Amino acid sequence: MxxxxxxxxxxxxxxxxxxxxxxxxxxxxxxxxxxxxxxxxxxxxxxxxxxxxxxxxxxxxxxxxxxxxxxxxxxxxxxxxQTQVSMHGLIGYAALTASSLGDVLRVFARYSTVRNEALVWALEDDAGAEQTLLVGRECADWGPARGFYLDTVVAATLRLVEAALGELPDGLSVDWPLAAPPWSTQYQRFAPVRFRFGAPVLALRAEARVLTMACLGADPRAHATACRACEAELRALAERSLSRRVAGLLRSQPAGSYPSLTEMAALCELGPRTLMRRLAAEGRSFQALLDEARQARALWLLRHTRLPVEEVAAQLGLADTSNFSRVMRRWFGCTPGDLRRQTSAATDEAAQPGYTATPSSRTT
Structure with a gap:
């Protein structure tokens, strides 16, 4: 490659x-x-x-x-x-009947791929800041349409949260992985939600105090029914293509953490040997899918962020940067630095008119 x-x-x-x-x-x-x-x-x-x-x-x-x-x-x-709740299908129904904002975020994290496989949500805790993050991991290169795509996903997500709670509460913020565009005042329509432009990754942050906010249509029985239907759709996706299901689960893993074969089998509610056998029947293997997930994340981080190479390696679960360089040569035929220099000029520029997608350095 x-x-x-x-x-x-x-x-x-x-x-x-x-x-x-x-x-x-x-x-x-x-x-x-x-x-x-x-x-x-x-x-x-x-x-x-x-x-x-x-x-x-x-x-x-x-x-x-x-x-x-x-x-x-x-x-x-x-x-x-303008996205109506019904447009989200079963996910929208599960969100509306959830008990709290925290449960709404868990619905997104668990079932988002039922409706959209181009971005996978995952929940992460930031204990130091007393916040929960719904982190969006981009699984496709949208090129000129990237800003549009992220705008649509986040706007639709916030409108669903608003429908569930009856309002957009103060205590929500969005980490935006693009620089502020000349028309950034357009984001004020989602006030009091705050947007932090130039962030390393897309994330919806919810302060601990708002996670317990009750949903207007909270209905435990209806919510359980909706979640069972969403689970059935996830299983249907897995049955049609187990390798696709495994690939989606690998994409959604937190940075620096990938499951073992045994752990992945448990996530798919299968035994390890059954997982290997069914993947083989599709002409795939767990190791190949794991390598592809790591390749995609490495390529994304090197092309769209300015994270140090050491941190990119850590997000792939590779603590040794020299080993990371050897792996990158095997995957892409060049070092991480070479790849970043060769692609940054062409791929990090925004595609929307007046929308500069220049990533910022990671802040600490």
Whole structure:
């Protein structure tokens, strides 16, 4: 693999309901939708009937064409802000019937891939700051559509939180992995939520005092029913492709922590030998999937952050930086420093008009 390697691209990532919503948003803005859809190889009639997820490339082309047609670099905020709870499917129902904000965040962390495999949420505690973080790990390279995609996901997530609680509480903040754009005042529509631009990774921070806020529609029995349905969808995804399920679980692991084969088997509710046998039937292996997850994270961190090489190695579970350099040569044919120098100029520039995606150094 060369230094120009890209993050793995899943064939089917995005539910078509979001493309339909975008089409409706264009219509509200009096934009002719036919040429926008055509730029992505989509047909309006087929889009309204086909339930198959859209590919990454199709979605990228659609987003770029839509932003160009409207002249709104903040179009993702508009789209996410108009997302109705029903658009989230079972996840929305599980969130609305949860007991508290903390349970809503757990719903996102557990079931987000049912609706969207391009970003995986994971819960992490920041005990020193008395906060819980819902960290979003990007699993695809959106290129020119990255800012739009993150805008949409975060805006839709905040609107679902607002629907569950009846308000957006003071005590929520968002770590934003892009520099503040010239139109950053657009984020004020989510006040009192605060946005910290130039953060190392995407994260929704909730102070401990707001995690216990009660949801308006709290219903333990309905919530349990919704969660069982979400679990069934997760199992259905795993049955269709166990390797895809394992890959998603590996992507969602906290930095520096990857499960062993035995631990992964337990997560999939299988025995280790059964897991190996079923992966082999799909032409994959646990070790190969683990290597791919580490490669994707290494490539992402080196291309989109300025973290020291030592910290990148640590996030891959590799404490020895010299070993990390050897592994990088095997994966990409160059050292970490070489890869960062070769790709930073081309890939770290933002793609939206006026939206600079320059990452900042990690702060301590």
């Amino acid at each position: 060369s230094a120009t390697a890209r993050l793995p691209e899943t064939d089917a990532l995005v539910h078509p309901v979001y493309a339909r919503m975008l089409r409706r948003l264009l219509e509200q803005a009096s934009v002719e939708t036919v040429p926008v859809l055509a730029a992505a190889g989509l047909d309006a009639q087929a889009l309204g009937q086909d339930e198959r997820p859209l590919s990454l490339e199709t979605t990228r082309r659609l987003v770029v064409a839509a932003m160009a047609a409207t002249g709104r670099p903040w179009l993702g905020l508009d789209l996410g802000g």
